[in-house]
Amino acid sequence: MDILSYKCPNCSGTLKFDSQIGQMLCEYCDSTFDPEVLKKYDEVLQEEASKDPDWDTYESDEWQDPNLGVHLCNSCGAEIVAEETTAATFCPYCDSATILSGRLSGALKPDLVIPFKIEKEQAKAELKKFCSGKRLLPSLFLANNRIEKITGVYVPFWLFDCEAEANITYDAKKVRTWKQGNYRYTETSHFLIHRAGKIGFERIPVDGSEKMDDAYMEALEPYNYEEAVDFATAYLSGYLADKYDVDAESSKPRANQRIKDSTEKKFAETVSGYAVVTPRSTAIDLTDGKIRYALLPVWMLNTKFGGKTYTFAMNGQTGKFIGELPISKGKYWGYVAGITAVLSTVGLLTVFL
Numbered sequence: 001m002d003i004l005s006y007k008c009p010n011c012s013g014t015l016k017f018d019s020q021i022g023q024m025l026c027e028y029c030d031s032t033f034d035p036e037v038l039k040k041y042d043e044v045l046q047e048e049a050s051k052d053p054d055w056d057t058y059e060s061d062e063w064q065d066p067n068l069g070v071h072l073c074n075s076c077g078a079e080i081v082a083e084e085t086t087a088a089t090f091c092p093y094c095d096s097a098t099i100l101s102g103r104l105s106g107a108l109k110p111d112l113v114i115p116f117k118i119e120k121e122q123a124k125a126e127l128k129k130f131c132s133g134k135r136l137l138p139s140l141f142l143a144n145n146r147i148e149k150i151t152g153v154y155v156p157f158w159l160f161d162c163e164a165e166a167n168i169t170y171d172a173k174k175v176r177t178w179k180q181g182n183y184r185y186t187e188t189s190h191f192l193i194h195r196a197g198k199i200g201f202e203r204i205p206v207d208g209s210e211k212m213d214d215a216y217m218e219a220l221e222p223y224n225y226e227e228a229v230d231f232a233t234a235y236l237s238g239y240l241a242d243k244y245d246v247d248a249e250s251s252k253p254r255a256n257q258r259i260k261d262s263t264e265k266k267f268a269e270t271v272s273g274y275a276v277v278t279p280r281s282t283a284i285d286l287t288d289g290k291i292r293y294a295l296l297p298v299w300m301l302n303t304k305f306g307g308k309t310y311t312f313a314m315n316g317q318t319g320k321f322i323g324e325l326p327i328s329k330g331k332y333w334g335y336v337a338g339i340t341a342v343l344s345t346v347g348l349l350t351v352f353l
């Protein structure tokens, strides 16, 4: 008599079979339930359990190119790769001038690169436009030719591809009330909703640079990954490339979280028409996980003012521009925070009940 152990979906009290009405009855809240329905309800709930995400271990070739050198910032520790002919005279991250040059060793060669599309002159013009009319800025930037210091940096990114197979159940309620004579009646119907389906994710970006502020980098998204090409050293010409300091392994939890959040959101959108919906159990299995290492173009200017570092950054592909000014913090931080990262591609979502 396993049905005796069912719990009331309404109040979690223990249900007992009432032979008079032929239903399971809750002694606490007086709800009644069909025993067959409860049995099914339990079966669905038993099935769910998530497995560990199935990601490849990232392997890549080392970057061995006699024409490449490495610049090391003495102040913040940034390690930047560039052609030997590209001299870094200051650090694009902390604005420090204490840069050491050395030989490249042990760096991973990127798989993909999105080449710069916005030219330096265009980036400088945008920055000038951004600064103009802002009262505090002329002395800070324009007088010292600071805008000349704008640097093209390829920021390292891990791109995650995978399939997410999800089984999600929700408890839902519909409530109906009516009046009859001196009584008000409330009828609550309980639903166990089950959604199962697959979503394909492509190129979910996770920033591989500790020095590049995540909020800034996410505000610069999206990039158009269709324009990503196989990496070749030639794309570096005139630009700097940051060496990743967050490896693929440590970026996995962030990718997992982004995939999980997006999957849950997409599935929840399919449950509508109820007064209350509460997720009950979620099982998301990630399979076919592939990781690639890519460089994304960013124009950057970092500058110190009143003991604080201010960053201006521009998406080197789309021209999207973000920045924070000493006089209008609120406004620009609001802008940065208001943008949430968007998945590059969300595949077909199939849902069946």
Ligand SMILES: [Zn+2]
Residues within 6 Å of the ligand: 008, 009, 010, 011, 012, 013, 026, 027, 028, 029, 030, 031
């Ligand atoms: Zn109850």
Ligand SMILES: [Zn+2]
Residues within 6 Å of the ligand: 073, 074, 075, 076, 077, 078, 091, 092, 093, 094, 095, 096
């Ligand atoms: Zn630095």
